[in-house]
Amino acid sequence: MHNFEFVKPSSVAEAVAALASEEAQPLSGGQTLIPSMKARLNAPETLVSLMGIAEMQGVCPDAGSLVIGAATPHATVAAEAASHFPGLAALAGQIGDPAVRNRGTLGGSLANNDPSACYPAAALGTGATIVTNAREIAADDYFQGMFTTALEEGEIITSVRFPIAEKSAYAKFLQPASRFALTGVFVAKYASGVRVAVTGASENGVFRWAEAEAALSQNFSADAIAELTCPSDEMISDLHGTPEYRAHLVGVMTRRAVAAAR
Amino acid sequence: MPKDDGIGASTKRREDIRFLTGNGKYTDDINLRGQSFVHFLRSDVAHGRIKGIDTAAAEAMPGVLKVFTSADFESAGGIPCGWQVTDRFGEVMQEPKHPILAEGKVRHVGDPIAAVVAETYEQARDAAEAIEVDIEQLEAVVDMKAALAEGAPKVHDDLTSNLCYDWGFVEENKDAVHAAFESAAHVVSLELTNNRLVANPMEPRVAVGDYDPWGDSHTLYTTSQNPHVIRLLMGAFVLNIPEHKLRVVAPDVGGGFGSKIYHYAEEAFCTYAAKVLKRPVKWTSSRSEAFISDAHGRDHKTKIELALDADHNFTALRTESYANMGAYLSTFAPSIPTWLHGTLMAGNYKTPLIYVNVKAVFTNTVPVDAYRGAGRPEATFQIERLVDKAARELGVDPIELRRKNFIKADQFPYQTPVAVVYDTGNYDATMDKMLELADYANFDKRAEESKARGKLRGFGIAHYIEACGIAPSNLVGQLGARAGLYESASVRVNATGSISVYTGSHSHGQGHETSFAQVVAEMIGVDATSIEIHHGDTSNTPMGMGTYGSRSLAVGGSAIVKATNKIIDKAKKIAAHLLEAAPEDIELKDGKFSVAGTDKSVDWSGVTLAAYVPHNYPLEDLEPGLEETAFYDPSNFTYPSGAYGCEIELDPETGKIDILRFIAADDFGNIVNPMIVEGQVHGGLAQGIGQALMENCVYDDQGQLLSGSFMDYAMPRADDVRGFTVDHSCITPCTHNPLGVKGCGEAGAIGSPPAVVNAAIDALHRAGHTHVTHIDMPLTPSRVWAAMKA
Incomplete structure (x- = not known):
């Protein structure tokens, strides 16, 4: 160093x-x-350091949403979001290990946008709003490919507003070495429809699986997507999985997330 | 006899108090006055010609004391290889020079090119970035078969090819073996890979070189499993320092698993640079550096074939293996795929004819050498995978096929067709014990229960043989070893009766300080707390060969027994004098000497005090003092064996395998400390399961290491390795060492990989995936899923 x-x-x-x-x-x-x-x-x-800024800390329910300060560690989210948004809290509680969860933050994860990180799936899967010092960015506009976001130079995420889902869950298949997501899927059911966001799988970073969203919006059950397969084009190929394997896991993890949603 | 710390007691490990309270003294804890720090500039290409090294800018950087290149080591020798293999044509292996710093060429990613010594580590690292190296990148050879192809780029320009040796064993049996295959009723074959591994001990390697100009003497503190071997190799062959001017200290060492046996360039560098600079020089490996500079393990590709007669008796076995040596020959590398592998190819079976062919190959990768088990895991994996495949192809029970061909308990000692003589064993007994502990009879019920949950359950079996305590020295010398393989011990009894034991073995996690004390406590009948075990410092221990190959208790413990027996003999003479009796009438029991049939006695400390305060002492017949040294050179290897059963559940949706239970029924001969043995087996199982399911060292075709950190190299964690049941109640004591012990350190890593893979194949076959006959390790979810879909 x-x-x-x-x-x-x-x-x-x-x-x-x-x-x-x-x-x-x-x-x-x-x-x-x-x-x-x-x-x-x-x-x-x-x-x-962004860790000494009080306004960037904390978990706060606000009119159907959960607003989480960008510098809030994962462990705090796992504990404090549990009663408001169990699917999101469970995702936070599965990131890394206890040391990572006590240091790593929501904003840090979203700003870095690692293609295998968990939080991008939650932000995209809930249609969250990324709040910065300068503006508000819809999650659909925020993620722009692996390690790439809509953030401008010097722009800081201050908080993230997650619309609370009726039901949600995150299903993650671990990369055996790093224990990042080899493929992770966040599924969230809203009155307006179902959102499915996939991390770990694509060379383009986190993405929404539109076909699954359409099917699940009609019928929120694992059976509804039993025959759906996610295309393997542009999936990551590495020591831990082929594109075909990752595409297959997208289906498996989506079904598991739907089955686990509460 | 104090039952709580003698032989057979699960005495808690005394060394753990200091380890667990942060009071261990590891090499990196050693900081000497005036110490400087070295950082090695390592090659980031796998193969290249060095056209120039410009160190001027680096030498001008703050804090830099000197930048070394190969030009500074013209008077030094190369890092020597400790074993010379003779090939099947009677020619000795090709043995390239292994310079301390790269000479002319770099041959693997991580090959050190230059070394910067500075006041601080950060300064050394900063300066290393300022060194300009002009390298002409050459085509790398990574794949072993490609390396042997006509016209392949040569790793070493001065060798005739990339072939180190082409070894045949037993060469005289070759034609008979081939003939047996011609007439066989059944032939079963399998091609497999024994995946390359990185040992990754918790403590990375560290070296501190120190030079004393007044005595013109050197001290090297290093993370070694065998400090005397380092002193001999480095002193005699690399730096030309005689032993009396060179002290090597390996203090507390945080795990080795083989990777800390070898003499490494960094050790020679620090020792040499300390004299040049007249300052202590310290090197501490980073984890990233460890991945590209510690010797790797395994990396064999094999075709194995088994011939059977119509009654399913094994009639012949033959193999053709390619063994990766990496870019240079590490200390014991040539011996691993040959004498530690070929000699074990009989396994537990009566196969009468065996031929093993091994081609050792140079590639542009990190050198490969022994890793926990070393050659024996490769042999066991081949045999036990193939026997399982044979049972499947013949439609017979894999347990019964094994039993039918087992060497039976009444056939020992057993001469195998691959040179070695097994002294004892009872393979049916360990198989019975494993099946009982596994509740194998009810496996089908459990499989049904898994099926109801959508999971595939499988049970895999492996029965291994291993050979520990390689010996005797005169035999290994004939086989090409350039070292002896005895062990040493000095037992120094102090005046008040406490005992200091100096062993040539080295503990880097094995618990010697506890178990060796138990042996001496048992023999003399004193409290183990009055006995201290010293190891790791060449200045106070007799020349010993160190710890590897599960040899420490069988060889080092035997040396301690020999030395302690000398002590007891002399102490009895002193006691006889004090008690005015004949020495042959003196009995030693519970730390007290008495005259047989009388109530006359003198206790241990009475005798020891007399030895050092010899006022009432037979000075004309006996020297004062009570200190004895012994060297023990075994007459044979020891042959632990065992039955391993692995029960897994496989998720057919993801391909993920969970180990539910792992049963190890081992025959280690006699046991000194059952708790330590259990811990050794647990550790071995964790590494074997890691190899089978997770660990994989992968290079790309340019020789870049793809699995160069824990982000991609999957080490097993506690939740990956669970459900262990370890038993060592099946005991056939070793017949040729005084303790009757066989060794337990490597068994877990040897027996477990085939058990795990066999379990996975079993689960898949039970579920109808009968097209899957083999999956190469590691059986990652991705690979298992792909095999199912194939």
């Missing part, structure tokens, strides 16, 4: 100002950034 300056502002405005410098990078839970710095793959001159 190279040396760096460290600042820890107490307001979003101060953080935005600190990030104006070209060589500054925001630091949230550090679960990706710190290892990449240790490997010397990333060498910011200044790290601007």
Whole structure:
């Protein structure tokens, strides 16, 4: 790791100002950034910690939605969202291991948009609104391919508004080494229809499986999608699974999520 | 006899107190005054010609003491290989030079090119980034068969090809074996891969070199399983330092699994650089570095065939294997696919004719050497997978086919057709015990229950033989070993009766400090807490060969017994003098010497005090003091064996395999500490299951390591390895060592991979997927699913 300056502002405005410098990078839970710095793959001159900003913390129900501060650790979401939005809380409770869950944050995960991370599936699967210091971005517009988002340089996610589903669940098949999602599917049922978001599988990052959404909106049961198969084009191929295997898992995990939804 | 810490007691491991309270002293905990730090610049290409190295910018960086390249090591030797194999034509193997820093070419990703020594580690690393290396990238050879093809790029330009050796065993049997196949009623064959593994001990390698200009003497602190071997190899062959000027210390070591047996370039570098710079030089491997610089394990590709007669008796076995050596020959690499593999190819069976052919191949990958089991897992995997396949093809019970061909309990000692003589064993007994503990009789009911939940249940069996405590030295010398394989012990009895034992074995997780003390406590009848076991420092232990190959109790323990018997003999003479009796009338029991048939006695400390305060002492006949050294060179290997049963559940939707139960019924001979034995088997099972289901070291065709971190190299975790039932009540003691022990360290890793794979095939066949006859390890969900769909 190279040396760096460290600042820890107490307001979003101060953080935005600190990030104006070209060589500054925001630091949230550090679960990706710190290892990449240790490997010397990333060498910011200044790290601007977002962990000291009170308005970016907490889990708060708000008119049919759950608003979660972007710097809220996964473990807090797992505990505090459980009674409001059990499907989302269960997803948070499955990320990484206890150490990761106590450091890693919602905003950090969404800003990084790792193609195998769990939170992007929740944000896209619920049609969440990504709230930044500058604007509000619909999840459908936010995710733009692996490690790519609609965020502008220096823009900070401050909170995320998740519409609470009637029923939801997340089913994740673990990559055996990293225990990231080899394929993870978040299914959420709303009065307006069903949303199905898939992480871990596609070279384009998290995506919605439209055919499954249509079928499940008609009939919210695993049987309704028993014959559906997700195409394997543009699925990830690596040591842990072929595109065909991942496409197959999308079907399996979607059915399991539907069966588990509550 | 204090029952709570003698032989057979599950005494808690005394060393764990310091390990669990953070008081262990590992090599990285050693920090010397004036210490400097080295960072190695390693090749990021698998094969390339070094056209130039410009270190000027790096040398000018803050804190840099010196940048070393191969030019600084012109007077040094290469890293030596400790075993020379002779091929089937009577020629010795091709043995390339293994320089400390790359000379002219880099041959694998991770090959060290230059080394920067600086005041701090970060400065060394910063400066390494400023070194400019001009490398002409060459085509890499990764696949073994491609490496042997006509016109393949050569890893070593000065060798005739990438073939290290082409070994045949037993070459004289070859024609008879082939003839037996011609006349066989049945022939069963299987092609399989024994997947390449990275040992990944919890503690990465560390070396600290120190030089004392006043005595012109060197000290190397290193994470080694055998400090004396390092002292000999490095001193005599690499740096030309005589033993009396070189001390090697391997303090607490956090796991080795074979990967810390070998002499590594970094050790020689730190030792040498400390003298050049007159400063201690420390290197601590990162985990990323470990993946590309620790010797890897396994990596065999094999075709194996079994001939059977009409009654299903095994009549002949033959194999053709390719064994990856990597880019250089690591210390014991050539011996693994040959003498530690071919000699075990009889398994537990009476197969009369066996021929093993092994081609060892150089590739542009990290060197490959012994990893827990070393050669014996490869042999066991081949045999036990093939026997299972034979049973399936012949439509017979895999247990009965094994039993029919087992060497029976009354046939020991048994001369196999592959040179070795098994001293004892009872394979039907271990099979019976395993099936009983597995409740195999009710397996079908459990399978039905799984089926009701949409899961496929399977039961897999493996019966292994292994060979531990490789010996005797004169035989291994004939086989090409460049070292002896005895072990040493010194027992120093102190004046007040406490005992300091110095062993040439090395504990890096095995619990020697506890179990070796139990042996001495049992023999003398004193409390084990009065006995201390010392190991790992060449300055105070007699020359020993270290710990690997499940040898420590069988060989090192036997040396301790020999030395302790010398102590007892002398102590009896002292007691006889004190008690005014003849030495042959003196009995030692519970730490007390008495004259047979009388009530005259003297206790242990009375004798030991007399030895060191010899006022009333037979000085004319006996030297004062009570300290003895013994070396023990076994007359044969030991042959642990066991039956392993693995019960799995397979999710047909995802291909994921869950181990539900794993039963290990081992015959380790006599047991000193059952709890430690159980722990050793648990650890071995975890590694074997890891190999079978998860671990895989993968290179791409350019020689880049794809599984170079824990993000892609899947280590088993606690929730992957559960449901172990371990039994060692089947005992046929070893006949040729004084403790009757066989060794237990590697068994779990040897016997478990075929049991796991056999269980998976069983589950698939029960569910009608009979087209799946084999899946190569690791049986990842993706591979299992693909096999089902094929």
